Amino acid sequence: MSTDDPSARLFSALYEGDDDAVVRLLRAGVSVEAVDEDGQSALYLAAVSDRPGIVRLLLAGGAEPDRLSLDTDAPLCGAACGGHTEVVRALLFAGADPNTVEEFGLTALTWALLRGHTAVAEALLGAGADPDRPGPRGEPPLVAAAHRGSAGCVRALLAHGALARAEALAEARRMLGVDIEAELRDGLARTHGPGHPSVTHRHRSPEGVTVEVQLLDTEGRPFAGNDLESGHAEIIDLLVASMGGPGS
Structure with a gap:
């Protein structure tokens, strides 16, 4: 895509976060449904x-x-995966379906729970996301959140x-006895x-500790990684209370 192409300038403005340039290009006739190369x-x-303003x-x-996008990727799912709460809210306000399914059967709520993005999960659930729609491997959302160790999502x-x-209680109890670093x-x-x-x-947050493991290439640079939170004990307490007490 030539840099002389107005659509190419739209994507340059997007990456630079230049809302004013985006306004000028849209007024000049660049399609809001433009695609990059x-x-x-x-x-x-x-x-x-x-980029909530540009969204x-x-x-x-x-x-x-x-x-x-590319017949596989939903904007709402991409924003949810990244924890971009303001973007998620903008898309929902514009009518995005909170239960939109993208490639591999993933929904925005699935992404939010897998990544531990509590504020995103709250926004999606408040907009009508199904709290019991299974993830792509058949796991209920509450089990996914319990595995993640995100007390906020639970x-x-x-x-x-x-x-x-x-x-979910069984999974939280299992994870409580697991070495999270080794699991990752x-x-x-x-x-x-x-x-x-x-x-x-190990990253500290108001909700506890997130443990992140990164794999390194031959030059010592990270090329893959994953993380889990350590809120399993709190999740056990939440679930036990929700089921009627310590005898559950």
Whole structure:
């Protein structure tokens, strides 16, 4: 795509976060449904890049909030995966379906729970996301949140009546006895093969500690990673209370 092409300038403005340039280009006739040279839509890229102002401009100009980019990727799912709460709210306000399904059967709520984005999960559930729609591997959302160790996501699901509480409790109890670092490393080895050196980071947040494991290439640069939270004890307490007490 030539840099003289107005559509190319739209994507440059998008990546630079230049809302004013986007306004000028849309007024000049650039389509709100423009795609880049790889076929990714402007709305999807603005959503995953956490550009809420540009997302609103594209939506106000008529961009379809649920149109899949490359026929696989939903803007709402991309924003949810990244934890971009303001973008998620803008898409929902514009009519995005909170239960939109993208490739591999993933929904925005699935992404939010897998990544532990509590505020995103709350926004989606408040807009009508199904708190019991199974993930692509058949796991109930509450079980996914319990595995993740996100007490905030568990609270949000319980507040919206999520089921599978006994299964989630069993998973939280299992995870309480698991070495999270080893669990993450084993999962990455299954995906990327054994033998890669790794580095572990621990990040503190108001909700506890997030453990992140990254695999390193031969030059010591991270090329893959995953993380889990350590809120399993709190989740056990939440689930037990929701089921009627310590005898549950």
